[in-house]
Amino acid sequence: MAVRITQLTLLFALLLTICRAAVVEKYFNLTWVMANPDGLQERKVIGVNGTWPLPVLEVNKGDRVIVHVYNGLGDKDTSVHWHGLFQNGTTHMDGPSRVTQCPITPGTSFTYDFTVDQSGTYWYHCHTDYCYPDGYRAPFIVHDSDAWFADQYKEEFAVTVSDWYHNMVEDIRFIDLANPTGAEPIPDSFLFNDTMNTKVSVQPNTTYLLRIINTGAFVAQYFYIEDHNFTIVEVDGVFTEPEEASLIYIAVAQRYSILFTTKASTDRNYGLVTIADQVLLDGIPDTLVLNQTNWLQYNPSASFDPVNVTLNIADENPAFDDYSLVPYDKEPLLENPTKIINLTVSMGILDNGKPYAFFNDQTYTHPKVPSLYTALTAGELATNEAVYGEYTNSFVLNHLEVVEVVLTNNDGGSHPFHLHQHNFQVVSRYPPYGEDFYSLSDNVDPQAFDPNNHTAFPEYPMRRDVVVLPPMGNIVIRFVADNPGVALFHCHIDWHMQQGLAATFIEAPLEMQKKIKIPEDHFAACRAAGVPYAGNAAANTKDLLDLSGQNKPAKPVPAGFTARGIVALVFSCIAAFAGLAAITWYGMAPLSASEQEAVERKVASTNVQTAEE
Template sequence: MNSPIISFILIAITCLAELINAETHTWWFNTTWVDANPDGVFERKMIGFNNSWPLPTLRVKKGDRVQIYLTNGFDDRNTSLHFHGLFQAGSNQMDGPEMVTQCPIAPGATMLYNFTVADQVGAYWYHSHTAGQYGDGMRGVFIIDDDDFPYEYDEEVVLTIGEHYHETADVLKPKFLSRFNPTGAEPIPQNLLFNESRNGTWHVEPNKTYLLRILNIGGFVSQYLWMEDHEFTIVEVDGVYVEQNTTDLLYLTVAQRYTVLVKTKDNTDRNYAFMSRVDIDMLDLIPDELELNGTNYIVYNQDKFDEERPEPYLLDSIDDYFDDFYLKPLSKDKLLDDADYTITIDVQMENLGDGINYAFFNNVTYIAPKVPTLFTALSAGEFATNEIVYGTNTNSFVLQKDDIVDIVLNNLDTGKHPFHLHGHIFQLIERHESIPDEEDPVRYNASDHAEWPEYPMARDTVYVQPQSYMIMRFKADNPGVWFFHCHIEWHLEQGLAIQLIEDPVALQNDPNQQINDNNKDLCAKLGLAWEGNAAANTENFLDLTGENVQFKNLPTGFTARGIVALVFSCVAGVLGLAAIAFYGMQDISDVEERVARDLDVDINDDEYAESDDLVRGSSSLAEHSSTQKN
């Protein structure tokens, strides 16, 4: 029997075994507000499930079926749920971003998220994909266990990090997306969280190897992580096994995950600090009360810890963090073939005619369509391959079956941005170094660039440096509508997103991908259409009359700094006029005498009396005019 036949038989046996051993996991969740005090400083309401917060860690295995019944327990807002990093092959409707793959879940409504976990393992998470809700607590860990994990360890530990605000997104978002915040300065968090708390403790035993799954489930800032006198050995990123790399300093953007091995000491003589630090380059200002370094603890000896906690372990420099670009997949997947299709997108932050600072790809800020884009793809028939039907403000690109696609992202902004692609991992084949603010941005030049790696690092969330570029490559082998966006929640709210409509013909021909009744009901509850183009037009898919579009541009010459100057000038002018009006209406009986004294002019009593009569006459005239006007 030849080797291809043997290989086929082995694969078939493996698949059959997985199918036999597969389980179905069913959860019922109801969104509720929960009183909590995550940072120990300020009590506020967080979004929980079933009157409990933090949200539970969900565990499944490869091949298992997941059924989550999510009921919207709010009475004043919609919601949704996204399973970050899961490919959702054949189940695009379950991906979660509202108005991309589903209608929002209205108050009182329930959606069944029903899908099978395919060939994926590792650390993932789930979160709301609606209006900043995951920053309010609607986030949790999703682990896909692997019976064939490639590295040895003794015990697994899950660690989440993130930032925390004392105000809810309902309060922060209007302040952020405001003409009074023309530079688009993001809200500054109050604290860093470590397993949804502060000053956390990790109890360990000596001579053990721990598998530590670290997930940044925050919505804004990247964080540095390091341990006193311990090291991280990286073995997985974003569900991709990698060749071991040991480092003493990690850097995680929001939405990134690292799985590492940590070897403990052989004694319990002392305890150690486990440090986190905010990336201050992402903050427009640093309040005095913000603790930039979070101190947590690796506890070997509880008695010693009760007596005295370890001091913060600070580094002289945080510039030597591990660069994930140099990781290599354990599978040794080579660089994909040259791109069949290249999407070049430029990132900018600018103000529109309403004075608000928005985020743009190629001068377009993402505005949600009137019909979920997946539903447009399924109902557009022969027009589904025409990008026009998906709207002029959705930044949509149609991909052909099995195309090798390059996303060339030129960051013309002065900040870092972590970008996430739904439905795929991508190979990061180039990332240019950061360019200082005072210099011009550097764009990708196809004829002059760095050499690309033979075995590029692959993951689902990667960051671009300020004023530089990066190139991501993937294969379009998963029919569906997939969101690509900055995972800084504030920037997504500003519109920093595109849509990839992948092989819409195959999508239409797959009976498992058709809109189910549950999704149609969700749309009906909100009065939304579940077919038609981006403008909900079913008669003529090329007619976008009435589609949602961005505000008009500012007049030529306006910049963010100019708008700042204009806003403050207007405020100063209004305050000045108010002061003039207030003091001008005061009845000052000796005004001429005061003026004369200030001017060093002598006036006699007769002149003063005559002047005083004139003043009183003017005052009476003003009062008469006011009375007549009223």
């Protein structure tokens, strides 16, 4: 009898969810618009329906979302990634070009259609040719009246923090002979809600929910509210046990939701303070302002004074350690992983003298056929990692197995890693959190994870979809392969993604073949882009193990050459060719009148001397 009551209860809950669900349909016409968000320089940005910033999308858990995208940019391919959404059953709607779809070419349309079966704070952005720093990003909020904190606040706000470049991505020389060290481009400014000097109106003695999203391309930021503490209740779409904090560190693509209660007095306004993590920057121009003050507006008649910010605030008051967060659902530690993937991060150059990023000494190079389409057309061979190409860092996962990814950082910089279509448990992290966590000494050697000698794993590990890999440190994450599809795993510093710091997880490919049906307009996008949509990574449909013609990166530096040596060689060759070209040009150039007269005098003198002899 009890079992029957439980079944009826579950059925009633399901029917209630279906009844509450709505269809949210949007039409996006992507075009160039002009914007000047920092007041320093106007530039082109990618707008939706003639406006920028892009619209904030707000839906309820269970809603069906349909977005019709028309590419009116004229000169750029595009796509939309719905960052943090699982896309369970709709992996083809995830958005990364040449991974789960073909790019949307100028003058063509593409429809995203999926159901949101989760809650929390997300965002959407371009995932084609590294274009979201050109303004193509905005919040995507999923409301849930059943959230444990839903009755504890009066109103909510969603805000973004981001870095900003005055030049378009295509005009920034990064993977270039002139930048052999791979130094990331320094932003020109930092924005809050895609602008500056924002005022958020509040009432006294009132509790609010604030959602904070780092939509930047590179730089993490610290955040605090002047003279206010707050309570963390969500990270990356995962509700957490309440944790009090006064300062948080938000890497690019990470999100936090916090509750805060305003003061009783309205005699002044208080700063919403952001501080860029200067450790990530190779240099700080005199014109770059690292800290920004925006405000909680208690009283519009009171002054709005910038907060006197200490740039090394983390040394004096360390940010909250997200590793200590406990998910509200208390999902226990995933035990006994059956698939272990070891990935070592490094940075370096290839034999073309340009800087790249590597997993296990391999830089990601996109296949000719999007990996999802290979999985759907490879038949039984879809379980063979070879068909996805030698240069895509592909790993095939069995359905429902527990997967462990061990990340080791051989680089002196931190890296925020994002897994598409999942969140994951963070079961180990080294070094322990402290003032040197994001900026270890140059003398520290890489610290690999030792599965036989490590600190105890948490009973209820933190879950999120973006985690920071410390410099010279390591991270261990775990998740269940319960979402058949193709999931990209990559550093969310967009410059590092551009350098090839990515891997591809091919999850339950035979299950995909049974369940995934690609809409016709997706194939039409491939035809318009001239991208094949069947066969292996080389577009071979006859012999799936023949990868002749696959896309390849530049070759590794020859043995015996150091990075400095190859750069010196490349620049020496350039200098030599430039010198030869100059000599050739000079030799072939016509003589001036004075030069011609001097030559004639020399010839005449020589003739006289010869005659006398």
